Amino acid sequence: MCNLHQEENLARKLVAVLEEKSSEALKIAKAIMLAEPPKSKKAKNAMDYYIKNWYNIIHPGLIRLAGESVDADPNLITQAQVAMLMLTAAFDVQDDIIDRSLVKSGKQTVFGKYGIDTAILIGNAFLIKGFVALRDLGVATEKMNKVFDLIGKAFYELGNAHALEIELRKCKKVPITSYWRVIKMKAACFRADVELGAIISKASTEEMEILKCYGQIVGELIVLRDDFIDVFEAEELRNRIKNEILPMPVLYALEDKNECKKIEKILSKPNITESDVDFLVDCIFKSKNVAKLVEKMQNLVKQSVKKLEGLRKSQSRELMQHLALAMLEGISKIE
Numbered sequence: 001m002c003n004l005h006q007e008e009n010l011a012r013k014l015v016a017v018l019e020e021k022s023s024e025a026l027k028i029a030k031a032i033m034l035a036e037p038p039k040s041k042k043a044k045n046a047m048d049y050y051i052k053n054w055y056n057i058i059h060p061g062l063i064r065l066a067g068e069s070v071d072a073d074p075n076l077i078t079q080a081q082v083a084m085l086m087l088t089a090a091f092d093v094q095d096d097i098i099d100r101s102l103v104k105s106g107k108q109t110v111f112g113k114y115g116i117d118t119a120i121l122i123g124n125a126f127l128i129k130g131f132v133a134l135r136d137l138g139v140a141t142e143k144m145n146k147v148f149d150l151i152g153k154a155f156y157e158l159g160n161a162h163a164l165e166i167e168l169r170k171c172k173k174v175p176i177t178s179y180w181r182v183i184k185m186k187a188a189c190f191r192a193d194v195e196l197g198a199i200i201s202k203a204s205t206e207e208m209e210i211l212k213c214y215g216q217i218v219g220e221l222i223v224l225r226d227d228f229i230d231v232f233e234a235e236e237l238r239n240r241i242k243n244e245i246l247p248m249p250v251l252y253a254l255e256d257k258n259e260c261k262k263i264e265k266i267l268s269k270p271n272i273t274e275s276d277v278d279f280l281v282d283c284i285f286k287s288k289n290v291a292k293l294v295e296k297m298q299n300l301v302k303q304s305v306k307k308l309e310g311l312r313k314s315q316s317r318e319l320m321q322h323l324a325l326a327m328l329e330g331i332s333k334i335e
Helices: 009-035 041-052 058-069 074-099 110-114 116-135 141-168 176-186 188-199 205-232 234-243 248-254 260-267 274-286 288-308 315-326
Strands: none
Touching: 009 041, 009 058, 009 074, 009 116, 009 315, 041 110, 041 116, 058 074, 058 188, 058 205, 058 315, 074 110, 074 116, 074 141, 074 188, 110 116, 116 141, 141 176, 141 188, 176 188, 176 205, 176 248, 188 205, 205 234, 205 248, 205 274, 205 288, 205 315, 234 274, 248 260, 248 274, 248 288, 260 274, 288 315
């Protein structure tokens, strides 16, 4: 059995790098949101609660790595990071409402702690501040138009992904091909991070296309990895069963006649325990279908690493390649 929570050297190093490359922007974003607190005490408490637990290194990290790989102005990168931090925070809060997620990573969500009305208001506050930060980016009009076009299309695609996901919840058996479509659409947000880093630089058309392709692939890998992680978390898994779509590895394993009945028995239980999760994980990673899913992910990693070879050699390019490789740690090592 594999262990997604096992510490790996590459993953640890990358987390440290992404934290370092995101820390300044996150500090600025928090200061902006705290500078003009909501007038309502409950809303203020909710905002303080979110900011206290606000930890996002993937979106700002991707922006900086992409920007640095094509020599973007460091100050522009930071401002772009701040804007995307706020915009993704807005969607994060709203996603919890849609998915009815009361708890994430062992902590109550804003929705779970303060209710739907307050969560909507907090999400709106982040959305407004995010677009204000984009307006203040300070690039030429032509580039600014590209930035707003990029962000508009990416978040619209993300919204469509969630709309399709809601429709799929009605299906007794979710088609894997349909859920693949959702994953590809959800990757738009991560693709936008990488493209944003490129737009604010002096990247050539060829470099822009390389980074765009990389962003799409690594976005799909991030979403898929999160699905694997959700299998290991009893609370997340319970919520996925009740309110969302089952994680991709579960959908693949359910197509395996050798594991299907055992998995269905666990999924039908009114209360899934930690021991049930352990049993489910064993079933999933014994599945030949899940091995095929992992192989698909391995191919995506190879594609992304090779794609980046079209950029000039740099530390940022190497780190982006390592980030793609890290998406498989603990997943590809099936014993």
